[in-house]
Amino acid sequence: MKPTQTLLIIGATSDIAVSAAHQYASNGYNLQLAARNKDDLGPTITDIKIRHRVDVSAFQLDILDYGSFEKFLDSLTPLPDIVICTVGLLGDQAHAQKDIFESTKIMRTNYEGPSLFLNEIANKFEERGTGIIIGISSVAGERGRSSNYIYGSGKAGFTAFLSGLRSRLSKSGINVITVIPGYVDTRMTQGLNLPALLTSSPKILTYKIFRKMSHSVIYCSRRWYVIMFLIRLIPESIFKKLNI
Amino acid sequence: MKNLSGWGRFPVFSVNETSPSSISELISLLKERNTKYIARGNGRSYGDSSINQSLTITMTKLNRFIDWNEDSGELVAESGVLLSDVIETFLPLGWFPYVTPGTKFVTLGGAIASDVHGKNHHLEGSFGNHVNWIEIIDETNQVLRCSKTENTELFNWTIGGMGLTGIITKCCIRLKKVETGWINQRTIVNNTLRETLNSFDDNHESLYSVAWIDCLSKGKNLGRSLLFTGEHATLNEVDFKNIYPRARTRMFSLLFDLPSFLLNNFTVAIFNYLYFLKNSRKLNQLVDWDKYFYPLDTIRNWNRLYGRKGFFQFQCILPIDKSYIGLQEILSKVQKDSSGSFLAVLKKFGPGNGNLSFPRPGYTLALDFKATYKNISLARKITDTVKNYNGAIYLSKDALMNEEDFASFINSELKEKLKLISNKYCSSEQSKRINL
Numbered sequence: 001m002k003p004t005q006t007l008l009i010i011g012a013t014s015d016i017a018v019s020a021a022h023q024y025a026s027n028g029y030n031l032q033l034a035a036r037n038k039d040d041l042g043p044t045i046t047d048i049k050i051r052h053r054v055d056v057s058a059f060q061l062d063i064l065d066y067g068s069f070e071k072f073l074d075s076l077t078p079l080p081d082i083v084i085c086t087v088g089l090l091g092d093q094a095h096a097q098k099d100i101f102e103s104t105k106i107m108r109t110n111y112e113g114p115s116l117f118l119n120e121i122a123n124k125f126e127e128r129g130t131g132i133i134i135g136i137s138s139v140a141g142e143r144g145r146s147s148n149y150i151y152g153s154g155k156a157g158f159t160a161f162l163s164g165l166r167s168r169l170s171k172s173g174i175n176v177i178t179v180i181p182g183y184v185d186t187r188m189t190q191g192l193n194l195p196a197l198l199t200s201s202p203k204i205l206t207y208k209i210f211r212k213m214s215h216s217v218i219y220c221s222r223r224w225y226v227i228m229f230l231i232r233l234i235p236e237s238i239f240k241k242l243n244i
Numbered sequence: 245m246k247n248l249s250g251w252g253r254f255p256v257f258s259v260n261e262t263s264p265s266s267i268s269e270l271i272s273l274l275k276e277r278n279t280k281y282i283a284r285g286n287g288r289s290y291g292d293s294s295i296n297q298s299l300t301i302t303m304t305k306l307n308r309f310i311d312w313n314e315d316s317g318e319l320v321a322e323s324g325v326l327l328s329d330v331i332e333t334f335l336p337l338g339w340f341p342y343v344t345p346g347t348k349f350v351t352l353g354g355a356i357a358s359d360v361h362g363k364n365h366h367l368e369g370s371f372g373n374h375v376n377w378i379e380i381i382d383e384t385n386q387v388l389r390c391s392k393t394e395n396t397e398l399f400n401w402t403i404g405g406m407g408l409t410g411i412i413t414k415c416c417i418r419l420k421k422v423e424t425g426w427i428n429q430r431t432i433v434n435n436t437l438r439e440t441l442n443s444f445d446d447n448h449e450s451l452y453s454v455a456w457i458d459c460l461s462k463g464k465n466l467g468r469s470l471l472f473t474g475e476h477a478t479l480n481e482v483d484f485k486n487i488y489p490r491a492r493t494r495m496f497s498l499l500f501d502l503p504s505f506l507l508n509n510f511t512v513a514i515f516n517y518l519y520f521l522k523n524s525r526k527l528n529q530l531v532d533w534d535k536y537f538y539p540l541d542t543i544r545n546w547n548r549l550y551g552r553k554g555f556f557q558f559q560c561i562l563p564i565d566k567s568y569i570g571l572q573e574i575l576s577k578v579q580k581d582s583s584g585s586f587l588a589v590l591k592k593f594g595p596g597n598g599n600l601s602f603p604r605p606g607y608t609l610a611l612d613f614k615a616t617y618k619n620i621s622l623a624r625k626i627t628d629t630v631k632n633y634n635g636a637i638y639l640s641k642d643a644l645m646n647e648e649d650f651a652s653f654i655n656s657e658l659k660e661k662l663k664l665i666s667n668k669y670c671s672s673e674q675s676k677r678i679n680l
Contacts, residue, residue, distance in 0.1 A: 015265075
């Protein structure tokens with residue numbers, strides 16, 4: 001039998017993170033959950049321990065506090081086999097485009113923080129010679145749209161970062177996966193009127209991730225793959241006039 | 245706004261719905277609201293009892309286990325936890341719910357609010373009999389714990405209280421130790437209604453018993469049935485490699501509504517004939533828990549079988565001494581008027597929990613009907629029969645009663661008491677309809 005593997009989840013209070021925690025724990029993985037406020041993890045951890053009878057530990061981590069990364073990584077015992085970064089901040093585009101502090105926060109939370117953190121852990125994985133790195137990006141990063149380009153540009157940067165990291169680590173036996181979900185029914189999208197046919201659930205998304213851990217890029221559904229393929233084909237002269 | 249209905253998909257309402265993901269979020273939401281509301285579990289009650297157009301609070305995201313005692317089998321959980329989660333988690337450790345309804349996709353809060361019953365009611369009572377305590381949000385948005393010893397009145401009225409006493413946030417339930425996940429099923433063929441009723445008494449000692457009635461058989465065969473009894477199988481009766489079988493994966497789901505004409509008296513007669521034939525040939529068998537308790541859960545959206553307009557369920561109880569004559573009358577009326585009742589299930593109840601809770605001594609009959617004008621007027625007719633024989637109708641299945649009907653099923657003293665104990669902010673489309 002394989003020794004028990006450990007999964008680290010960054011941004012562990014998000015709905016996708018909680019769903020991933022259940023998906024992996026139900027398959028016997030031990031969990032390390034990191035969130036900005038460790039206390040928020042309590043009920044989820046109790047639930048996971050009762051349901052899946054695996055080891056779960058909680059960590060405090062602010063993805064924008066770069067100075068704390070080294071100490072955090074050293075406190076992980078063992079160094080995880082897999083890391084999933086679900087950190088993201090949708091924010092409010094209308095507000096952010098007029099407020100430099102809000103837009104900075106959105107850009108940094110979606111791009112800088114996650115990328116810098118994954119780069120650090122990638123170095124550790126490279127040293128060890130094994131590991132899987134999973135980053136949750138977004139279709140919003142595929143092409144900048146007027147309705148969410150501040151969020152989207154952060155995700156675009158993250159997607160590009162993951163792509164480069166994957167290429168760099170491909171020789172070291174470490175797989176880097178870019179997950180590109182479309183609409184997912186979570187707290188982040190609560191109150192938005194999402195089309196049912198294009199909206200997925202965290203459960204379906206994390207099941208796909210679990211099943212496709214040897215892939216490079218995972219779309220949530222074929223529908224979204226086709227949509228984004230077509231959206232990328234639209235000439236800029238037309239695209240800029242579209243109200244999307 | 246969102247369109248919501250019960251499991252019967254009839255009637256449908258345009259509803260303001262919200263689904264909080266923590267108890268604190270729920271409470272702050274209640275502090276801000278200025279409308280009446282009702283809590284909703286997984287939407288498996290058939291009619292409109294889990295819907296309030298002004299605010300329906302769906303509880304399925306409050307679905308965490310909080311504590312588990314492996315010595316006593318006591319489980320503390322948020323009220324949105326599904327019974328299927330409880331089974332999936334604790335059956336492999338040798339524990340099973342004391343009481344389960346015909347689907348495992350109900351929330352614990354919903355099971356308490358409907359005080360659901362199972363095939364073992366005559367010996368082990370209903371869901372509420374195995375609840376240690378409940379936490380509920382009162383009118384002042386405080387969380388109150390209630391049990392048999394603390395806030396007793398509130399506890400007793402919340403069991404079967406249809407969510408009208410306040411929102412259930414947490415509960416502590418007891419599970420039952422089982423040696424295996426298998427059931428020894430026995431089938432008893434009954435050719436008349438009298439035989440059917442008697443066979444419940446003859447098999448009183450069996451832990452589980454329920455009868456499937458062939459609604460379409462007439463004359464002296466009226467009430468012909470198959471009585472299925474069951475006992476938890478012991479370790480030495482099952483394959484030691486598969487002591488606790490896992491839930492079957494859902495075989496298929498209906499992606500669209502079947503055309504409603506597919507279910508008619510002719511097709512139901514064929515189904516009944518084949519079902520009777522198949523089951524009366526195999527009188528003793530070992531069945532896994534999922535197939536035994538939840539045969540319909542395999543088809544994810546079996547409620548689409550009845551077509552676009554939906555269906556309704558009619559479940560009544562008749563006192564023991566009136567059961568024979570009452571059932572005879574109901575079955576005759578159904579035969580005369582119905583267009584295909586697919587499922588007809590009979591069960592004998594033991595003592596009940598009183599107040600609003602449905603189970604009480606007698607025989608309970610459940611029937612499914614396509615939602616057509618003809619069937620609705622038939623349901624009105626059988627409601628009158630139930631009234632005449634001092635029976636009652638199960639609120640979690642009801643979609644049709646009016647204020648007058650309900651008044652004849654509940655005594656005015658109880659109704660006054662309920663007015664005192666119920667939460668003034670809680671109401672459902674059903675409670676408005678029947679003035680509960």
